Amino acid sequence: MTVLELREVKRHFGGVKAVDGVSLKVASGQVTGLIGPNGSGKSTLVNLIAGVLAVGEGDITLDGKSLIKLTADEVARCGVARTFQNIRLLPEASVLDNVVIGFYRHERSPLYASLLGLPSSRRETRELREQGRALLARFGLAEYEQVPAGGLAYGYQRRVEMARAVASAPQVLLLDEPVAGMNDVEARSLGQIFAQLAREGMAVLVIEHNTRFVAELCSQVHVLDGGRLIAHGSPQEVMRDPAVVAAYLGG
Ligand SMILES: Nc1ncnc2c1ncn2[C@@H]1O[C@H](COP(=O)(O)OP(=O)(O)OP(=O)(O)O)[C@@H](O)[C@H]1O
Ligand SMILES: [Mg+2]
Incomplete structure (x- = not known):
């Protein structure tokens, strides 16, 4: 508890x-x-x-x-994870990438190196993307996986933000x-x-x-x-x- x-x-x-x-x-x-x-x-x-x-x-x-x-x-x-009163996403990055970022709560390695798929972290990245897809499904975002987050309607951007917060478990x-x-x-x-x-x-x-x-x-x-x-x-x-x-x- x-x-x-x-x-x-x-x-x-x-x-x-x-x-x-x-x-x-x-x-x-x-x-x-x-x-x-x-x-x-x-x-x-x-x-x-x-x-x-x-x-x-x-x-x-x-x-x-x-x-x-x-x-x-x-x-x-x-x-402790949080969302903001004003949405804060990476608008150019895909919905999936925005959520995958949320997994990095425990990470000490540079986030962007991992996202760019550097050799040491490729497998880890693939696993995180699978987990990210599961979260997208949960938040009703599966069909928007590859869409730039900034292009989504407001309500859906909020969902991305929540999925990202939940990604850190x-x-x-x-x-x-x-x-x-x-x-x-x-x-x-x-x-x-x-x-x-x-x-x-x-x-x-x-x-x-x-x-x-x-x-x-x-x-x-x-x-x-x-x-x-x-x-x-x-x-x-x-x-x-x-x-x-x-x-x-x-x-
Ligand atoms: N960084 C700051 N500097 C000065 N005053 C601040 C700062 N942040 C908040 N305040 C003031 O503190 C008070 C509480 O603000 P806060 O944003 O926490 O309210 P809130 O309950 O979230 O309001 P809302 O429902 O409008 O979001 C307000 O008077 C606000 O102007
Ligand atoms: Mg407020």
Whole structure:
């Protein structure tokens, strides 16, 4: 059982208390939701977990091991993968290559040497491409394998990004608005993939504004407002919490 735990985590930007004393747990085997109005600190929290931003105060641990002194690469190697609120792919590279890059979490050898098929790594590359194809199938991307990722429709680029994150076989998967801009049908089909990943043992944290999507998918939901946690519990508990209602109406 993997547990990512935040204890009294703070990160301020000048006078802005982006994250202001947040404690929460993200456990394996379930999808945990993180919601809150615009600017409430959700992406900052993900960046703190991923080691992209330095933690001001508090601690973040994965199975008891502190992550806060680690670089983003080191956090990734510990098994924490993430997607970005704004898509970040190699637009010229094929969909398959974009996903294969995700396998390199454990690699110390230069990534691009391997992708270019240098002799020492050809067999490894072939195996990774097979695994990459399996992931593409899982994310409904099989037919786009050779297409430049930048040429795909937005929703499909998001899928590529998620497949790449999953390629590293992370223990923890952080998804920052993975279904933003998708219709309900697309969102639900991705939600089913997230639920399956959780059933297979991953700890999944999903940031999302669509509360119906969160209610269907998440067993536990945390609500941020102004950098502070104002509620947590089951989606049903959280959605009827007066503080949550007020935060959303006020926002
Ligand atoms: N690098 C930064 N420098 C200064 N202020 C920042 C920085 N990053 C975030 N902030 C501020 O911190 C607060 C929280 O921002 P954050 O992006 O975490 O919110 P969010 O909940 O992800 O919002 P959204 O729903 O719009 O994505 C905002 O007031 C934002 O302007
Ligand atoms: Mg955000």
